[in-house]
Amino acid sequence: MQLEAICQICQKAPATVSITQVLNGKKQEWKLCAACAEEKGGLHSLANLPEFFEKVIKNILGGKEEAMDSEMDSLQCPTCHITFTDFEKIGLLGCPDCYDAFREELNVLLRRIHGSNKHIGSRPRPQRVFRNVPDIEALKRELQIAIEQENYERAAEYRDLIRNLEREKLRNDEDKERTS
Amino acid sequence: MKVVRKTARIRSEKQRGVEIIDQLIKKLPSWASGRGEQGDILLSTRIRLARNLYGIPFPSTAGDEELQAVVEAVEKACQQSRVFDGAVYLYLQQTDEISRKVLVERRLISPMFAEAKHPGMVVIDTAENISIMVNEEDHLRIQSIQPGLGLKEAWRVISRVDDELSEHLSYAFSEQFGYLTACPTNTGTGMRASILIHLPALSILDEVEQIIRELAPSEIAVRGFYGEGTEVIGNIFQISNQLTLGRTETAIIDRLEVVANKFIEMEQEARERLLKKQRVDLEDRIYRSLGILRHARIMSSLELMNHLSMVRLGVDMGFIDGLTPEILNELMIFTQPAHMQKLDQRLEDSHQRDVVRAEMIRQKIH
Numbered sequence: 001m002q003l004e005a006i007c008q009i010c011q012k013a014p015a016t017v018s019i020t021q022v023l024n025g026k027k028q029e030w031k032l033c034a035a036c037a038e039e040k041g042g043l044h045s046l047a048n049l050p051e052f053f054e055k056v057i058k059n060i061l062g063g064k065e066e067a068m069d070s071e072m073d074s075l076q077c078p079t080c081h082i083t084f085t086d087f088e089k090i091g092l093l094g095c096p097d098c099y100d101a102f103r104e105e106l107n108v109l110l111r112r113i114h115g116s117n118k119h120i121g122s123r124p125r126p127q128r129v130f131r132n133v134p135d136i137e138a139l140k141r142e143l144q145i146a147i148e149q150e151n152y153e154r155a156a157e158y159r160d161l162i163r164n165l166e167r168e169k170l171r172n173d174e175d176k177e178r179t180s
Numbered sequence: 181m182k183v184v185r186k187t188a189r190i191r192s193e194k195q196r197g198v199e200i201i202d203q204l205i206k207k208l209p210s211w212a213s214g215r216g217e218q219g220d221i222l223l224s225t226r227i228r229l230a231r232n233l234y235g236i237p238f239p240s241t242a243g244d245e246e247l248q249a250v251v252e253a254v255e256k257a258c259q260q261s262r263v264f265d266g267a268v269y270l271y272l273q274q275t276d277e278i279s280r281k282v283l284v285e286r287r288l289i290s291p292m293f294a295e296a297k298h299p300g301m302v303v304i305d306t307a308e309n310i311s312i313m314v315n316e317e318d319h320l321r322i323q324s325i326q327p328g329l330g331l332k333e334a335w336r337v338i339s340r341v342d343d344e345l346s347e348h349l350s351y352a353f354s355e356q357f358g359y360l361t362a363c364p365t366n367t368g369t370g371m372r373a374s375i376l377i378h379l380p381a382l383s384i385l386d387e388v389e390q391i392i393r394e395l396a397p398s399e400i401a402v403r404g405f406y407g408e409g410t411e412v413i414g415n416i417f418q419i420s421n422q423l424t425l426g427r428t429e430t431a432i433i434d435r436l437e438v439v440a441n442k443f444i445e446m447e448q449e450a451r452e453r454l455l456k457k458q459r460v461d462l463e464d465r466i467y468r469s470l471g472i473l474r475h476a477r478i479m480s481s482l483e484l485m486n487h488l489s490m491v492r493l494g495v496d497m498g499f500i501d502g503l504t505p506e507i508l509n510e511l512m513i514f515t516q517p518a519h520m521q522k523l524d525q526r527l528e529d530s531h532q533r534d535v536v537r538a539e540m541i542r543q544k545i546h
Contacts, residue, residue, distance in 0.1 A: 117356070
């Protein structure tokens with residue numbers, strides 16, 4: 001049985017249009033509803049960004065504008081307190097945590113702007129100075145990623161860091177046992 | 181007593197800011213040397229990275245105290261990096277309007293940053309190859325400028341600086357979205373790579389727009405001389421990548437290099453065509469501009485840029501002897517309004533500046 005395709009952008013309306021986009025030499029096919037397709041067609045006119053965002057965002061969420069505005073007003077970043085409506089107006093997010101607070105909306109928006117919502121570029125180095133106790137599990141994940149990316153120089157740095165931390169932890173545990 | 185000392189310190193810091201700019205404007209930035217690959221058509225290459233710190237709102241939202249903390253954290257991180265040995269640290273508060281304009285003219289800060297009222301800083305390395313704007317749209321805007329087509333070199337330099345800084349600063353980074361930036365158009369790599377390219381023949385033939393339209397699906401943006409929201413002057417275009425997420429830095433660079441080479445090839449082809457079909461017209465344009473630069477007594481900076489474009493074309497095509505791209509770059513940089521005003525405060529009046537500018541040109545082109 002063949003399922004009816006749903007628009008890949010709004011995830012709501014049935015997909016009636018198929019758009020093939022060639023970005024960075026990669027062919028990508030989009031199955032979209034008529035409204036999203038129209039928006040996607042205007043992808044490279046990024047000159048008026050805030051206006052562009054507003055249109056895109058309204059399109060993403062569809063429905064009645066008024067209802068949406070109040071819904072967007074209540075969507076607020078708990079850290080810097082800017083609302084999604086504020087963002088729409090100025091085109092700038094308030095703080096790094098906005099990316100979590102507006103994750104769903106940004107996922108769609110970033111895909112619209114960049115044709116992707118997943119970073120595959122470089123990563124920051126492990127920090128030499130840790131403010132908090134370093135999380136060995138997190139470092140192991142970083143090591144795994146470095147290996148997958150065949151960045152062996154960085155992988156070696158993580159390996160050494162993890163080894164030192166584990167040794168230190170072992171020493172601490174032994175000290176504790178001795179004193180107890 | 182304490183108050184007196186503080187006032188004295190602020191005064192000496194301001195003095196230091198003035199001295200830094202005074203030193204800066206005497207020399208030509210190394211990117212303007214006129215050397216570098218394809219240096220005749222491609223003036224310079226720039227890569228900038230947008231970075232932010234965890235736990236602090238982006239500059240448009242943060243308070244002055246938080247922004248001051250960013251300035252201090254970045255300064256400390258730079259001092260631990262070897263790249264910034266001998267670098268200068270210029271605080272926005274200690275920088276007057278003219279000095280800020282000088283920094284814009286040297287492409288070390290954006291026109292928007294020159295207007296900022298909040299705590300901010302510019303870090304500049306000795307050769308002006310690497311600089312950082314602190315608290316522009318993002319906490320850090322790191323840039324590397326190279327002469328000619330130097331995308332790979334710029335990336336080599338800037339990624340090393342970025343790596344070093346990331347060891348001392350907690351960058352806001354997410355597994356999914358990459359480097360988190362104030363504007364979602366920069367999210368991911370936070371990278372904007374751009375070239376400044378001189379396209380006089382394509383401009384004469386009125387073919388630039390058509391090429392831009394053809395290349396539009398290549399994810400590039402075309403802007404004016406000083407970047408976003410500025411005009412194209414003297415047939416110099418800034419071409420940069422548009423997209424930052426879902427592609428690696430090297431893929432972005434490779435893509436832009438292909439576009440840059442395409443523009444160079446089209447410009448060279450247009451020059452050949454002009455030479456074959458409109459040689460006299462072309463010579464007339466070039467020698468007229470040379471004549472005006474040699475003899476004019478009043479010269480605005482815009483008029484200069486237009487004649488410089490024709491003279492540069494004449495030098496590139498072997499019509500004019502005795503001038504080098506370096507001399508033309510010197511004229512282009514040192515005769516900008518704020519540079520002239522900084523050297524001589526009496527040149528506040530633009531007509532007065534136009535007279536002195538014409539004199540400066542006659543000294544170089546005779």
